[in-house]
Amino acid sequence: MIRRHTPSAIFMHWFNALCWLLLLASGLALLANPDMQPVGAWWPRLWNGALGAGGLLDLHVTLGAAWLAVYVVYCLLYLRREVLPFLREIFRLTPGQDLAWCLRKGLVLTLGEPAMRRLGLNPELPPQGFYNAGQKLFAIAAVAGSLGLVLSGVLLALSRGLTDAENLVQWALFVHLACAGIVAVGLPVHIYMAALAPGEGPALRSMFTGQVPEAFARHHNPLWLTEPDGPGVMRK
Amino acid sequence: MARYVMAVDTSRCMNCRACILACQQRNGLRYGYYRNWVRRTPDAGSPSGFAFQPGSCMQCENPPCVAACPTLATYKGKDGVVRVDKERCIGCGSCVSVCPYGARYRDPVLGVADKCDYCAPSRALGLEPACVQACATRARIFGDADDPNDPVAKILAVRKVTRVEPPEHSPKPTQVYLGETKPTDWPRTTALAAPLAMMHVVAGAVRWLGALSLFGVVGVFLKELVLPSGSGPRDPDKTA
Missing domain, CATH: 1.20.5 (Single alpha-helices involved in coiled-coils or other helix-helix interfaces)
Structure with missing residues (x-):
């Protein structure tokens, strides 16, 4: 077994997941106008019945503030050890290889390898580093989306005291919805690939134990294993 | 359920503006902010030389403000009155900018939309809206249009009704004018922000x-x- 995730990164992943799901659910419930949100009027009604309108807004803002506070503390404490290496890793893009990986992986999932071979398509995936191309894309969307959500969310939460802020509030609301939407669209794919897809069990388990089998890493992340700051460094 | 309607007889209005002050007092509005108004238009045919037209939120049947509200803090009640749930309002102001009548403003302290709700809190205690009570000439008549014994239903049954509405995409105002009123061409259809x-x-x-x-x-x-x-x-x- 080799170490893939630190305990702090594991904690932040699950803390983030919980906050994200609750904030997404309550946010879509706050946006009650069915023309301005994607799920329809039944969802806001469900939540309003449970919490009341004021309670829902309080929950959303409190949860958002707690999420932001924990992230700020984490980023300050682990900036050099985890945050910057994580950002370097997800922005280490190789457009041609990444695109090939995403397209082939999508076809492998939907058509299957035999069908691809019959059609004369190459189902072999380009070798990947610590994150595969799909993970990098989703992580970039999540980081960028979260930054947009934080900026617009703080503005929305504080805008009650501002005068002549209507235009700013309207744009913040738009950014808030767009950023949440981008990540929400990717969320089902992330959950499937990490938790439900056949053969991905070790990856899911590693989000609890921090360890992956060496053979699994060799298959999924061969470039990571040969990197100078690869798992050898993480093992220390 | 009652269907509340206001009918305004502009020929009775003498521009004393008691309705505006009474509304401010009753609803504790901030200095310099109004929920209702009296429009003054030069009119040679009038003894004063002006035509006066009291107004407030028109409590539209198809309110653009409700469609513009992202959180549905603004809603049309079953009694026909368009109201603002201040707990839900996030102060985005889209209702303010979309209203063809300019009947809304954003409260500068609470940061939420404010508008006429026919004095909902005091109406619950059995009082008429403040503007109706304060009007010395009874230019504003308010009541339940579905109750045939209500004064407003009786007068709507016999008088010609004028609606002041934008030329296109009328939101169907339910606050109406009795007989003729001037001017009628001022509301504007405004696009959503x-x-x-x-x-x-x-x-x-x-x-x-x-x-x-x-x-x-x-x-x-x-x-x-x-x-x-x-x-x-x-x-x-x-x-x-």
């Missing part, structure tokens, strides 16, 4: 892309259950 109009587009895109993502994943999951992609030598569970 750009960011909120774009939210319609984003919501639609997320709806379709989200469905594609969700059903795509469910489809692949079911396909794997029925037709597993096989466990060749590349399956890491087998080689681990």
Whole structure:
């Protein structure tokens, strides 16, 4: 077994997941106008019945503030050890290889390898580093989306005291919805690939134990294993 | 359920503005902010030389403010009155800018939309709206249009009714004028603010892309259950 995730990164992943799901659910419930949100009027009604309108807004803002506070503390404490290496890793893009990986992986999932071979398509995936191309894309969307959500969310939460802020509030609301939407669209794919897809069990388990089998890493992340700051460094 | 309507006889208005002050007092409005108004238009035919037209939120049947509100803090009650739930309002002001009558403003301290609700809190105690009570000439008549014994229903049954509405896309105001009134051409159809109009587009895109993502994943999951992609030598569970 080799170490893939630190305990702090594991904690932040699950803390983030919980906050994200609750904030997404309550946010879509706050946006009650069915023309301005994607799920329809039944969802806001469900939540309003449970919490009341004021309670829902309080929950959303409190949860958002707690999420932001924990992230700020984490980023300050682990900036050099985890945050910057994580950002370097997800922005280490190789457009041609990444695109090939995403397209082939999508076809492998939907058509299957035999069908691809019959059609004369190459189902072999380009070798990947610590994150595969799909993970990098989703992580970039999540980081960028979260930054947009934080900026617009703080503005929305504080805008009650501002005068002549209507235009700013309207744009913040738009950014808030767009950023949440981008990540929400990717969320089902992330959950499937990490938790439900056949053969991905070790990856899911590693989000609890921090360890992956060496053979699994060799298959999924061969470039990571040969990197100078690869798992050898993480093992220390 | 009552259907509240206000009918205004502008020929009786003498521009004393007691309605505006009474509304401010009753509803504790901030200095310099008003929920109602009296329009003054030069009119040679009038003894004073002016035509006066009291007004307030028109409590539209198809209120653009309700359609513009992202959180539905603004809603049309079953009694016909358009109201603001201050707990839900996030102060985005899209209702303020979209109202053809300029009948709304954003409270500078609470940061939420404010407008005439026919004095809902005091109406619950059995009082008439403040502007109606304060009007010395009874130019404003208020009541339940569905109750045939109500003064407003009686007068609506016999008098000609004028609606002051924008030339296109009328939101169907329920506050009406009795007989003739001047001017009638001032309300304007106003487009929804750009960011909120774009939210319609984003919501639609997320709806379709989200469905594609969700059903795509469910489809692949079911396909794997029925037709597993096989466990060749590349399956890491087998080689681990």
